[in-house]
Amino acid sequence: MDSVPLQxxxxxxxxxxxxxxxxxxxxxxxxxLVLVCHSSGFSRPGAGVLxxxxxxxxxxxxxxxxxxxxxxxxxxxxxxxxxxLIIHTPRVGAIASRVHLRSDLVGSVSGFDGDTFxxxxxxxxxxxxxxxxxxxxxx
Numbered sequence: 764m765d766s767v768p769l770q771x772x773x774x775x776x777x778x779x780x781x782x783x784x785x786x787x788x789x790x791x792x793x794x795x796l797v798l799v800c801h802s803s804g805f806s807r808p809g810a811g812v813l814x815x816x817x818x819x820x821x822x823x824x825x826x827x828x829x830x831x832x833x834x835x836x837x838x839x840x841x842x843x844x845x846x847x848l849i850i851h852t853p854r855v856g857a858i859a860s861r862v863h864l865r866s867d868l869v870g871s872v873s874g875f876d877g878d879t880f881x882x883x884x885x886x887x888x889x890x891x892x893x894x895x896x897x898x899x900x901x902x
Contacts, residue, residue: 766861769849773797775864776847787824788832795845796835798870798882799862802852813868813884815848820878836880839872846870846882 773780778789778797789797800815808814819829839846848865870884 766863769799769851769862772849772862772864776849776866778847785824785828787822787828788835790835791847795847795869796839797847797849798832798835799849799851800882802850808883811885814873814881815870815884816879816881818879833877836872836875840875843871846872846884848884 767775769785770780773786773789776797777791777793777795780786780789783789787799791797798815801817804815804817806814806816819833822829822832824832838844846869848868848870850863850865852861852863854860865884867886868884869887870882872880873883874881
């Protein structure tokens, strides 16, 4: 995974965040919620599931950004809209922070009580081309 600037990660997932400073979330053109998840908040509750859990009250950000995220989580919960993933890995010592987008994963809000939330991400199913029927001839 290549690290990209945050603005580009949002753009590649179909969300415009031009002029926003370190957005936490955005709504993409297709209506999905694009969510920035910190790398330390992931767990694996089962095979093929990557769960992100966090608390809005613990997220560092402007109040308006956290409120926008709360609205996005409410909308995704009630409407069942998909959640797209951007992973932020913070700076550690001399290693700079990194941002990765995971366009191969799609999530759904699995729990949200107004503060604590969880999103379960699974890999998108790749459509396999259908095989053409074999001719009835034997060789």
